[in-house]
């Protein structure tokens with residue numbers, strides 16, 4: 001971003017801030033002058049990232065007992081404020097048909113992808129935002145809008161996170177804005193198994209002709225978190241290279257698209 005949009009001197013917590021989209025968000029916030037606190041499970045990565053950003057970090061699982069409280073307490077203690085919360089960490093497990101999704105993995109998916117974001121918002125609200133205001137951005141997925149093979153558990157948690165975003169936006173206004181960003185396919189570790197084997201083919205199918213880079217998503221997240229989006233709450237911003245609109249390029253093998261392309265309506 002060329003302007004800090006009011007982020008200078010503000011304090012932000014970014015979950016999953018050590019790589020991929022979260023790392024890009026943390027870096028963009030820091031570049032805008034924000035004080036940044038990151039969390040992730042790998043302590044070495046947390047230390048490295050905190051040092052790179054001149055910020056702070058706490059290693060741990062966002063769904064671990066007491067982690068949301070410890071994380072927000074740390075930010076409040078070190079920075080004296082907590083203006084921005086980015087709920088970015090997520091798991092794409094269990095992966096496979098829903099009929100094979102065991103109870104432990106299913107509960108873990110909801111614990112990391114839905115419950116932890118809520119707990120963190122509750123802690124941020126109680127510790128700072130209820131009195132001073134703030135902004136929350138949840139990272140969802142473009143895929144939450146439709147059905148796909150093997151991603152039933154992930155998609156269900158992200159659809160829940162989308163609704164959580166809207167519900168919180170209603171409940172926490174006017175003090176706190178709560179929005180989400182829904183990325184399409186982005187070049188990160190989590191999605192490597194999707195993009196690496198056939199990137200050129202995947203990119204060719206996208207209206208904007210390339211898969212996403214973490215920075216594409218980070219810019220949108222940071223913009224939504226900033227005062228530039230001061231009259232936006234309960235919104236979901238698609239950052240997907242046109243994935244959602246690609247049906248406008250009639251897809252081969254889809255019988256409905258074949259009819260639309262080849263026949264059109266009868267003249268009236």
Ligand SMILES: NC(=O)c1ccc[n+]([C@@H]2O[C@H](COP(=O)([O-])OP(=O)(O)OC[C@H]3O[C@@H](n4cnc5c(N)ncnc54)[C@H](OP(=O)(O)O)[C@@H]3O)[C@@H](O)[C@H]2O)c1
Pocket residue numbers: 015016017018019020021022039040041042045060061062063087088089090091112139140141142182183184185186187188189190191
């Ligand atoms: N990449 C895509 O194509 C894509 C598309 C749509 C949506 N998204 C969403 O974007 C967000 C970021 O994904 P990404 O692709 O950037 O993933 P990534 O590259 O795998 O990075 C995930 C980050 O989250 C941390 N993390 C994972 N599980 C955690 C947990 N339980 N507790 C704390 N930290 C945890 C990881 O560090 P540790 O492993 O050290 O914990 C890492 O810092 C996710 O919400 C994902 O669902 C991604």
